Amino acid sequence: MENNPIQLIDQYDRHLNYLRISVTDRCNLRCLYCIPPEGIDKLTHGDILTYEEILRLARIAVDLGVDKIRLTGGEPLVRKGIAEFIPRLTALSGLKEVSLTTNGIYLKDHLEGLRSAGIKRINISLDTLHRERYEKITGYDGFQEVCEGIRLARKLKFSPIKINVVVIKGINDDEILDFAKLTLKKPYHIRFIEYMPIGVASKENILRHVPDSLIKKQLGDLGKLIPVSKNALDGPAERFRYQDAPGEVGLISALSNHFCATCNRLRLTPTGSLRACLLSDQEIDLRGPMRRGASDNELAQIFLRAALTKPHSHYLASENSILPTGHMSAIGG
Numbered sequence: 321m322e323n324n325p326i327q328l329i330d331q332y333d334r335h336l337n338y339l340r341i342s343v344t345d346r347c348n349l350r351c352l353y354c355i356p357p358e359g360i361d362k363l364t365h366g367d368i369l370t371y372e373e374i375l376r377l378a379r380i381a382v383d384l385g386v387d388k389i390r391l392t393g394g395e396p397l398v399r400k401g402i403a404e405f406i407p408r409l410t411a412l413s414g415l416k417e418v419s420l421t422t423n424g425i426y427l428k429d430h431l432e433g434l435r436s437a438g439i440k441r442i443n444i445s446l447d448t449l450h451r452e453r454y455e456k457i458t459g460y461d462g463f464q465e466v467c468e469g470i471r472l473a474r475k476l477k478f479s480p481i482k483i484n485v486v487v488i489k490g491i492n493d494d495e496i497l498d499f500a501k502l503t504l505k506k507p508y509h510i511r512f513i514e515y516m517p518i519g520v521a522s523k524e525n526i527l528r529h530v531p532d533s534l535i536k537k538q539l540g541d542l543g544k545l546i547p548v549s550k551n552a553l554d555g556p557a558e559r560f561r562y563q564d565a566p567g568e569v570g571l572i573s574a575l576s577n578h579f580c581a582t583c584n585r586l587r588l589t590p591t592g593s594l595r596a597c598l599l600s601d602q603e604i605d606l607r608g609p610m611r612r613g614a615s616d617n618e619l620a621q622i623f624l625r626a627a628l629t630k631p632h633s634h635y636l637a638s639e640n641s642i643l644p645t646g647h648m649s650a651i652g653g
């Protein structure tokens with residue numbers, strides 16, 4: 321609520337107006353860089369926040385100036401009741417935008433509902449354009465389902481439709497130009513995401529990291545990269561368009577070219593902890609106080625405290641970096 325003089329501002333004067341809510345740790349895929357082959361201990365029903373609890377916390381966050389919420393996970397569309405929850409979330413007054421990050425497997429069944437709930441922006445994770453490779457990366461033969469979801473999203477006029485591609489050396493770094501070529505004919509926004517050393521993908525796999533300079537160089541081989549200017553609700557991607565192309569390419573580089581100085585994010589984990597930086601393990605619990613009867617005002621104070629824990633920047637790029645220990649699927653990617 322803009323009228324509320326108390327806003328989520330951190331020690332470095334960043335206004336934290338963007339809350340990413342992970343509604344579940346569960347996922348229907350087993351991406352090799354995200355979930356270890358032996359799996360992850362699943363949270364119990366009682367561990368994760370109920371939809372009522374999420375709505376209450378979202379309302380408190382909106383009162384503190386959050387105007388943009390993204391639902392993520394795990395896979396948000398696998399949680400039972402998500403279709404009924406989303407319109408209740410989008411109905412919160414003061415929110416300018418609610419968006420969703422999904423692997424796209426169940427997307428086509430949800431698109432009509434998402435559209436009527438007022439969601440226009442969706443991010444779909446897709447790391448390859450080859451069916452067999454998709455199965456190798458994700459452990460599931462779901463390439464066609466994701467493609468159908470993307471096509472239907474376009475038909476239903478979702479915009480922008482962002483396709484998140486985590487670029488991994490030796491796995492899919494030979495597909496950068498194929499993804500980029502899609503933008504010459506279709507209005508997709510392809511986001512090349514730098515592989516981050518988190519969870520399964522931690523230090524020993526750092527060799528799989530492809531720096532954004534290399535990705536950009538390859539993109540430049542397809543044509544002149546015309547910079548696209550950003551608006552207030554845009555994320556951290558460095559964006560480009562090819563001449564006359566309906567789509568865009570973008571680079572999200574948490575390591576090579578980190579965007580900490582302008583990071584406006586807070587994360588709410590499925591267990592109700594606030595995490596001010598994806599790449600730092602520091603979290604503050606809201607669930608305990610909430611279940612013990614804390615008032616809205618007391619919970620708002622916890623939000624404000626969490627904002628103050630936001631580090632100036634993460635230290636992953638340095639030699640002696642401390643790697644985060646959590647898994648992306650449990651934190652909320």
Ligand code: SAM
Nearest residue numbers: 393394395421422423445484515516521648653
């Ligand atoms: N299930 C949803 C999805 O697939 O989009 C949301 C959760 S998923 C954890 C969110 C994003 O995090 C996906 O695009 C995934 O590729 C990305 N991700 C997971 N591990 C990553 C890593 N080590 N480095 C970079 N991105 C990663």
